[in-house]
Each structure stands twice: as structure tokens, then as C-alpha cells.
Amino acid sequence: MTPPALRPTPGLSRRLASMLYELLLLFAVGFVATWMFFFASGGSGASGSGRALLQAFVLTVFAAYFLWCWLRGGQTLPMKAWKIRLECANGRPVSPGAALLRFVLAAILVPSLVGIVWALVDRDRQFLHDRLARTRLVLL
Numbered sequence: 001m002t003p004p005a006l007r008p009t010p011g012l013s014r015r016l017a018s019m020l021y022e023l024l025l026l027f028a029v030g031f032v033a034t035w036m037f038f039f040a041s042g043g044s045g046a047s048g049s050g051r052a053l054l055q056a057f058v059l060t061v062f063a064a065y066f067l068w069c070w071l072r073g074g075q076t077l078p079m080k081a082w083k084i085r086l087e088c089a090n091g092r093p094v095s096p097g098a099a100l101l102r103f104v105l106a107a108i109l110v111p112s113l114v115g116i117v118w119a120l121v122d123r124d125r126q127f128l129h130d131r132l133a134r135t136r137l138v139l140l
Contacts (some may be wrong), residue, residue, distance in 0.1 A: 034072075
């Protein structure tokens with residue numbers, strides 16, 4: 001097994017392909033979560049406070065999905081397919097606090113593209129949310 005300091009960072013194209021695959025999977029997860037919400041609420045959740053509750057519920061489901069995957073081996077299904085793993089910057093498995101911080105930062109920075117563009121100038125080619133959460137993506 002390669003020592004943590006020597007594990008390479010996956011290329012940007014590989015990470016973006018994994019993110020695209022992740023987006024397709026999240027669409028399905030979000031669809032099921034939305035259906036469950038409407039089923040549980042009797043179909044009355046499309047406006048006002050119901051919409052805010054729906055958004056909070058879907059975000060919570062997404063957080064649970066990512067945290068569960070990252071804490072059980074550092075990989076979501078798309079990360080497994082693209083041979084990418086999440087770990088702490090020191091090479092150890094990601095902690096619950098670091099995983100939650102990474103999720104929150106990614107939820108803010110990835111849609112704005114700031115976190116992705118950062119990888120073009122970062123010395124280790126890591127995303128901004130990884131740098132701030134003290135995590136890193138490695139190639140397996």
C-alpha cells in the first residue's frame with residue numbers, strides 16, 4: 001500500500017466526471033426523498049413553509065448519504081467507480097466533523113464554481129472545500 005504522503009491526487013477531469021456521476025445519483029436520491037416527503041405530508045408541501053421544509057428535508061437526506069458513505073470507507077458509489085477516496089489531509093480516515101464540514105462547504109462552494117476553479121491554482125490541485133475542511137481526494 002502506498003504511504004499517505006505519496007498517494008497522488010486524481011486529475012481534475014476524473015474528479016469532474018465523478019461529480020457528474022454523483023449529480024445523476026443525487027437526482028434519483030432527491031426524487032425519492034421528495035416523493036417520500038409529499039407522501040408523508042399528504043401532498044401539501046409545494047408552497048410557503050412546506051417548500052422550506054421540503055428543501056431542508058432533501059438537504060438532510062443528501063447530507064446523510066454523503067456522511068454515511070464517507071465515514072464507511074471514504075467513497076460514494078461514483079467515487080468507487082472512478083477510484084477516488086476521501087481522507088483527512090494526514091492520510092487517516094475522515095472524521096465525522098471533517099466530513100460534515102466538507103459537505104457544508106461543498107454545498108456552498110461547488111454550485112458557485114469557486115471551489116472547483118480553486119483546484120486550478122492550488123499547489124496540490126485540491127478543491128477549496130477540501131483545503132478548508134483539511135481533507136483530500138486521493139487516487140487509488
